Amino acid sequence: MRKQLVTLVFLFALALTANAQIHTGINATTGFPLNEFKAQNPGTAFGININMFFPHSESSPVFWGVDLNFQGMGAREVSKVANTDVNGTSVPIDFKLANRNRLFSGHFVIRAKVPTQGVQPYVEGLVGLKYFYTRTFIKEINTGNSAVSEQELTRNSSVGGESLQRSIAFSHGLGIGAQMMFSKFFGANIGLRYLWGSPAKYYTRQDIRDFDVAITANNGVGSDEYGAVINGGGIGPRKSRTDMLVLNVGLIINFQ
Secondary structure: OHHHHHHHHHHHHHHHOOOOOEEEEEEEEEEEEOHHHHHHOOOOEEEEEEEEEEEOOOOOOEEEEEEEEEEEEEEEEEEEEEEEEEOOEEEEEEEEEEEEEEEEEEEEEEEEEOOOOOEEEEEEEEEEEEEEEEEEEEEEEEOOOOOOOHHHHHHOOOOOOEEEEEEEEEEEEEEEEEEEEOOOOEEEEEEEEEEEEOOEEEOOHHHHHHOEEEEEEOOOOOOOOEEEEEEOOOOOOEEEOOOEEEEEEEEEEEEO
């Protein structure tokens, strides 16, 4: 889903900017959850923002564009112990688990700039989607018992990571900012956006404390091989609206 969305946005932007001056930007981005989203997920998001704009017409102060955001919503590692029965004996196995919560968003943007020399203030409107997802990993496995092979468990477990939760929310908002051009081709940008988001389901970095590891049998190529999977520990994902305040600070590059 994420790759297809990026491809569609890129092709749309390429078609529209084929014969126009292209204004691109790359920013460090910080996201602050608001309202009920903050109550559920108070952590700050950090990441990178890239965008591409083209003028509505030659010398027009109005620009159309596409904007992509990649943000980390928190990560955490915890240690867990799971027990499995081996020949009637309960054998404890130590695991180190990790989760990575990510947010990818894409918006179509209309921006109006004040065509002044030096600093150019702007206002903008945005509409698009937010895509939340949580990946979980088994980072380490220690059996401490020759009856259960660490290599066997590693081979048959979700060490490479798996997506535990995915959710999409509609997003729209308003922004203000300013650009300062150092030359015809390079400049700096600072912008602040208020993005309303429809309800979405998600996990937070704190939730991994309640995740469990389940030992499985018949999980590999052999009929008696052991494996392990992460599950949500009986807790479901959180759900709320996904309003955010987003700060972007970065560079502008103009192509003619």
